[in-house]
Amino acid sequence: MTAEWWRDAVIYQIYPRSFADSTGDGYGDLPGSITKLDYLAKLGVDAVWFSPFYRSPMADAGYDVADYMDIDPMFGSLEDAQRLIAEAHARGLRVVVDLVPNHTSDEHAWFQAAIAAPPGSPEREYYLFRDGAGENGELPPNNWKSVFGGRGWTRLTAPDGTPEQWYLHLFDVKQPDLDWSSEKVRSGFDDVLRFWLDRGVDGFRIDVAHSLVKAEGLPDWDEEQSMLDGQSGPMWDQDGVHEVYRRWRRILDSYDGDRSLVAEAWVPDPTRLAMYLRPDEMHTAFNFEFLDCRWDAAEYRATISATRAADRAVGAPTTWVLSNHDVVRHASRFGLADPGASHEGIGVRDEQPDNVIGLRRARAASLMMLGLPGSAYLYQGEELGLPEHTTLPDDLRQDPTWVRSGFTRVGRDGCRIPMPWTADEPGLGFSPTGATWLPQPEAYRGLAADRQVDVPGSTWSLYRGALAARKRLDLGRGEIAWVDAPDHIVAFDNGAVRVMTNVLGAPVPLPSGYAVLLSSVDIDGDELPTDATVWLTAI
Numbered sequence: 001m002t003a004e005w006w007r008d009a010v011i012y013q014i015y016p017r018s019f020a021d022s023t024g025d026g027y028g029d030l031p032g033s034i035t036k037l038d039y040l041a042k043l044g045v046d047a048v049w050f051s052p053f054y055r056s057p058m059a060d061a062g063y064d065v066a067d068y069m070d071i072d073p074m075f076g077s078l079e080d081a082q083r084l085i086a087e088a089h090a091r092g093l094r095v096v097v098d099l100v101p102n103h104t105s106d107e108h109a110w111f112q113a114a115i116a117a118p119p120g121s122p123e124r125e126y127y128l129f130r131d132g133a134g135e136n137g138e139l140p141p142n143n144w145k146s147v148f149g150g151r152g153w154t155r156l157t158a159p160d161g162t163p164e165q166w167y168l169h170l171f172d173v174k175q176p177d178l179d180w181s182s183e184k185v186r187s188g189f190d191d192v193l194r195f196w197l198d199r200g201v202d203g204f205r206i207d208v209a210h211s212l213v214k215a216e217g218l219p220d221w222d223e224e225q226s227m228l229d230g231q232s233g234p235m236w237d238q239d240g241v242h243e244v245y246r247r248w249r250r251i252l253d254s255y256d257g258d259r260s261l262v263a264e265a266w267v268p269d270p271t272r273l274a275m276y277l278r279p280d281e282m283h284t285a286f287n288f289e290f291l292d293c294r295w296d297a298a299e300y301r302a303t304i305s306a307t308r309a310a311d312r313a314v315g316a317p318t319t320w321v322l323s324n325h326d327v328v329r330h331a332s333r334f335g336l337a338d339p340g341a342s343h344e345g346i347g348v349r350d351e352q353p354d355n356v357i358g359l360r361r362a363r364a365a366s367l368m369m370l371g372l373p374g375s376a377y378l379y380q381g382e383e384l385g386l387p388e389h390t391t392l393p394d395d396l397r398q399d400p401t402w403v404r405s406g407f408t409r410v411g412r413d414g415c416r417i418p419m420p421w422t423a424d425e426p427g428l429g430f431s432p433t434g435a436t437w438l439p440q441p442e443a444y445r446g447l448a449a450d451r452q453v454d455v456p457g458s459t460w461s462l463y464r465g466a467l468a469a470r471k472r473l474d475l476g477r478g479e480i481a482w483v484d485a486p487d488h489i490v491a492f493d494n495g496a497v498r499v500m501t502n503v504l505g506a507p508v509p510l511p512s513g514y515a516v517l518l519s520s521v522d523i524d525g526d527e528l529p530t531d532a533t534v535w536l537t538a539i
């Protein structure tokens with residue numbers, strides 16, 4: 001395999017509870033995932049990233065980890081994980097696992113020991129316990145809010161019923177934040193990294209990588225002022241976090257086999273984000289600026305240029321992503337009036353996306369993305385053009401965002417629907433009994449994998465063709481050279497390929513001297529129509 005595989009890899013995100021179920025309980029699992037590795041190898045991806053499969057009470061679908069060194073029974077066993085890694089490697093697929101270091105589950109042994117011990121005891125050093133403000137400590141220690149809604153602090157109650165200290169949770173109340181100034185936390189995570197590196201994983205995706213270290217003294221967040229200053233709040237992107245990643249990098253580098261780290265860090269300033277990618281820190285970071293782009297050519301050009309320039313300055317590849325388990329699927333997002341603002345599932349309640357326009361633009365955006373140099377992340381089902389499930393009954397919603405936001409944000413369940421594998425089986429072939437933990441929308445039937453694999457013109461075939469050409473022409477290791485074009489056209493050369501996307505404008509003639517290698521729609525004549533991408537090669 002190529003050295004520094006992470007520089008140009010296409011990595012497929014598996015959300016294990018919704019990928020493939022082998023037991024029939026309606027929840028996907030690791031043995032189920034193993035049965036789909038051939039499908040992924042055929043699609044042509046280089047690696048798979050698994051969202052958390054660790055032991056967890058599932059308050060945040062596994063992002064609340066109770067034991068980092070065990071598999072949740074819902075997903076299988078450690079032996080299954082071991083077999084999964086071996087089976088993936090046997091097919092030339094790398095394996096990336098999800099590491100959640102900002103918080104644990106409240107059911108983790110560290111938190112259980114902490115709350116059983118009195119305030120000020122060494123057991124409490126692992127988390128951010130503080131006395132409350134106000135006369136009797138009845139007010140939270142500061143004004144920080146939870147990302148999911150509501151306040152970011154919860155007060156403990158002693159066994160005799162008296163109120164006690166507060167603990168910080170930037171996410172759900174069942175996800176207490178760790179205190180990364182503690183050496184015990186740091187060395188505890190060294191052990192977790194080694195545990196999985198010893199079992200052969202090729203890398204880690206670091207959950208909320210910008211939040212581990214908080215500002216000294218946990219000051220109130222003046223959100224308005226931070227916005228004016230273009231700064232993150234005191235819980236995000238603090239300089240001290242880089243020390244943690246340097247430590248991890250040393251651990252990874254002590255193993256052979258090109259192991260890598262990818263940061264999930266919502267840091268809007270590309271230069272600040274690139275600091276995580278300095279040569280002694282992480283290898284890559286998700287580029288959410290690209291995901292946040294509206295369907296607007298100028299915005300794409302500016303974002304691609306800025307992110308690429310910031311990464312080039314530190315010698316890192318740029319990493320592109322359009323969908324994941326936290327955002328509205330791009331096949332629906334692009335069918336909304338404002339795709340940029342609605343990625344968190346806020347908009348889809350009041351406005352039903354136009355999924356025909358959405359899919360057309362999604363195919364165009366995906367083909368543009370796969371023509372860019374660097375690495376790219378695909379979210380399970382985007383290769384089938386799956387839309388968001390926007391009409392889930394409220395009583396089935398499981399994402400904590402829904403409850404914590406006081407039922408104002410529908411949450412992320414709509415992008416986490418079980419995969420449709422076969423059109424004519426119950427549950428669309430997701431499980432042997434037909435059970436699915438969330439219902440699939442009717443639109444999934446026609447998009448099932450067995451209707452698309454090897455079918456010319458299908459979204460699956462478009463992805464497969466792009467991945468094959470990308471590899472053959474080494475596009476991942478190329479560089480962008482902008483091409484002069486009308487305002488509504490995003491046009492660049494990357495090595496042997498010219499990529500052109502028509503964003504929302506009138507058809508334009510294709511340049512002479514080029515042949516169409518791939519296109520997101522049928523090209524009729526010699527024009528690039530609205531909302532379409534082509535890859536061209538010189539003749």
Ligand code: TEU
Pocket residue numbers: 060063064100147171207208264266325326327344401
């Ligand atoms: O997400 C971090 C994060 O900040 C996002 O949650 C985003 O702001 C949110 O989804 C908007 O609704 C990571 C995981 O990807 C996510 O699934 C977890 O819920 C979260 O961390 C907590 O672990």
